[in-house]
Amino acid sequence: MDERVRGSIIIEDRTKLTATGVIDVDSFDGENVILITEVGALHVRGGNFRINRLNVDVGELVIEGEIDSCIYNDSYAKKNRESLLTRLFK
8 A cells, every 4th residue: 555645635724725745726716726636626615815835846735815615526627637837828
């Protein structure tokens, strides 16, 4: 069995989310963040979001704002393979 952590989420006081295993940021605005992670697509909902740290080389993302929910959605990741960064640099 592989001992390394493939993905984790830490939420502090519903105002700070740290995610590991992040492959890409699919979309981001002040109320929604959709991440592609090693364990599926993660949709974070809330308000006043800002990305404080993004390092896809190590797979880490830190978001601050008002966190209402976090939902994994594997079917979203399969339908939307083209990332936000890819779309920006076309």
